[in-house]
Amino acid sequence: MTATQEAVAPAAGQDLPVVGxxxxxxxxxxxxxxxxxVFDPATGQVTKRVALASREDSDAVIAAAARAWPAWxxxxxxxxTQVLFAFRELLNARKPELAALITSEHGKVLEDALGEVSRGQEIVELACGLSHLLKGSTSENASTxxxxxxxxxPLGVVGIISPFNFxxxxxxWFFPVAIAAGNAVxxxxxxxxxxxxxxxxxxxxEAGLPDGIFNVLxxxxxxxDALLESPKVKAISFVGSxxxxxxxxENATRHGKRVxxxxxxxxHMVVLPDAxxxxxxxxxxxGGFGSAGERCMAISALVVIDSIADELIGKITERMSGLRTGDGRRGCDMGPLVTGxxxxxxxxYIQEGVDAGAELVVDGRGGQVDGAPEGFWVSPTLFDKVTPEMSVYTQEIFGPVLSVLRVxxxxxxxxxxxxxxxxNGTAIFTNDGGAARRFQHEVEVGMIGINVPVPVPVGYYSFGGWKNSLFGDTHAHxxxxxxxxxxxxxxTTRWLDPSHGGINLGFPQND
Structure with a gap:
């Protein structure tokens, strides 16, 4: 029996809808x-099932996109542009519906789900300016x-592989731009x-996009693997571990794709004494506990100058005591994790931190929650005196666990x-402009916040990190x-007239 099967399963023989x-x-x-x-994380109940494509299914979906692409x-x-604007208007009018669907399958609180949709809508709005963003340039008389x-x-058919957390x-982040640019997704x-x-x-x-331009596999x-290997797919966008x-x-580039x-x-979030x-x-x-820490931009390592660490930890602990974990549809502050x-x-990982000698200031295991006992609960957790070799620091826990490292x-x-x-991301909290400027200049991270804990760029800037947080050289949106x-x-164009006739085998030169 797997860990997820330990949750409440449907009654024997119960007929569940299948998401195809x-x-x-x-x-x-x-x-x-x-x-x-597919679970409701707040109840632990299996609410539906999702189809898992065969290679034949994958090939059929990719082929449909390839057939539709030339006309688009x-x-x-x-x-x-009209289609993009129509999609934007429909999304804006109905985003509470999408947010409720996200909460029912992911578990994040409704307010957070609404925020997710609104941030995604920024990219739709960016893509509505496609006529400006796709225009080329001309130099008249580059030579006489x-x-x-x-x-x-556009490239053709592009694949997008997305994670569970958003x-x-x-x-x-990807499909409005890909579609606006003339691709099939x-x-x-x-x-x-x-x-x-x-x-x-x-x-x-409903917005009027031709069939086959947006597909879900x-x-x-x-x-x-079907997307990575198909010769009909020209590019891959991926977010995950x-x-x-x-x-x-490695696999997509081996098959000649842009990735x-x-x-x-x-x-890391650095806090200086003057903050x-x-x-x-x-x-x-x-930054640490929003969306139960299931964010690639979550703050999980709090780097604090030792002289202010005790005071800051006291203030954080006080705030944590007022947080309510529970069903995201009940107005709680933080919901469950996505699966058992x-x-x-x-x-x-929490137990590993304890075993390694970190000080467990707030233990989120087994706390009181406003939800079904079978839900996938871990309440906000705080460690102090974490050191860089401990797994609670070295691993991306992807949960509501905040580790304090004193320097x-x-x-x-x-x-x-x-x-x-x-x-990927980092932040510094300070009132010293010189320290902030030096930090943004010297830190080897792609997205930086100064007195901003989760520095996700607005849609018209690009999203992406450095080092092992990005493979490929192009950021999102x-x-x-x-x-x-x-x-x-x-x-390069020249419209000839009779004066340009004759033979000249020399290398063409600008004049």
């Missing part, structure tokens, strides 16, 4: 008989009577919370961050996203 694929503008059950359970590629920018121009064209926002969502992807497929159809590793990101990058694979993180400690304590709680297996993984100086804090193999989903051409 979205292909050519309709739901499809596919041909595979394999399925996986050739559609005018004006028409594409010779003009040079550039343009960008079933709407992370796909929206195959989205492979997490099998843990698959329904949001189908919901968005239906919304695209449900599945596990078999579906992932570093080992899988490395696997995706952006966003991996794991260990995000507003009340603001820093609020930020540590918000993940809950057990997180509580295992003597600013340089010690900077060295700790730069020595870490991840470089923003202008980098439009470049990733297009290829450039440069055209």
């Amino acid at each position: 694929h979205w292909v050519d503008g309709v739901r499809s059950a596919g041909t595979s008989s394999r399925t996986a359970d 590629r050739d559609m005018s920018l004006a028409r594409r 009577n010779v003009d040079v121009s550039s343009l960008r064209q 079933p709407a926002m992370v796909p929206m 195959v989205l492979k969502p997490s099998e843990k919370d698959p329904s949001a992807a189908i919901w968005m497929g239906e919304l695209w159809k 449900q599945g596990d590793k078999s579906a992932v 570093t080992p899988i990101a490395r696997y995706v990058y 952006q694979a966003l991996g794991g993180a260990k995000n 507003d400690l009340d603001l820093a304590a609020d930020a540590a709680v918000n 297996a993940h809950r057990d993984k997180v509580t295992g 003597g100086t600013f340089d010690d804090a900077l060295d700790m961050i730069n020595s870490n193999p991840y470089g 923003g202008t980098e996203g439009f470049h990733f989903y297009t290829r450039g051409k440069v055209i």
Whole structure:
């Protein structure tokens, strides 16, 4: 019996709905008989099942996208813009519906789910400016009577492989830009919370997107491998753990694909002695425990100058005492973890921290919750006196566990961050402009917050880290996203008249 099967299972013989694929503008059950359970994390109950695609199913979805793509590629920018705007308006009007669906399968509180949808909508709004973001350039008379121009064209079919923690926002980092640029999309969502992807497929159809341009392929590793290996898929966008990101990058590039694979993180928040400690304590709680810590931008390592550590920990502990963990539909502050297996993984790391000698200031295991006892609960947890060799520091726990590491100086804090193999996000809390400027200049991390705990860029800037947090050289959304989903051409033109006749075998020169 697996860890997830230890949760409350449906009654024997109970008929549960199966979440299938979205292909050519309709739901499809596919041909595979394999399925996986989908849980309500707040109750531990299996509420539905998700189809796990066979290779035949994967090939059929990819083929549908390939058939539909040429017509969309050739559609005018004006028409594409109308579809994008229609999708934006429908999403804005119905985002509470999507948020409720996310909460039912992921477990995050409704307010957090709404925030996820709103941040994803930023990228939809960015993509509505596609006519500006896709335009090329022209140089008249680069040489005498010779003009040079550039343009960008779509790739074709692109694959998106997204994680469980943001079933709407992370796909929206990619597919609005890919579609706006003239590509066809195959989205492979997490099998843990698959329904949001189908919901968005239906919304695209309502917005007027031609069938086959946005498709959803449900599945596990078999579906992932199909996207990585298919010659019809020209690019892959991935978000997930570093080992899988490395696997995706290596296999997709081996098959000649363009890849952006966003991996794991260990995000540090540095607090200097001159910082507003009340603001820093609020930020540590918000950044550490929002969405039960299941964020790639969560603050999990709090790096504090030793002279202020006791005072700051006291303020954090006080704030943690007022947090209410429970069912995300009941107005709680923090919901459950996504599955029983993940809950057990997180509580295992907590025990490892205790065994290694870290001081467990607040233990989130077995606490009182506002929800069914069978839910996948771990309440906010705080460690002090963590050292860099402990697993609670070295591993991306992806749960509501905040570790305090004490250092003597600013340089010690900077060295700790730069020595870490991840470089996704970081933050510093200080009122010293010089320290903040030096930090942003010297820290080896892709996204930086100054008195901001979760520095997720707005949609018109690009998202992505350094080091083992990114495989590939292109970040998500923003202008980098439009470049990733297009290829450039440069055209040199001369319209001849009789004066340009004659033979000249010399190398062409500008004059």
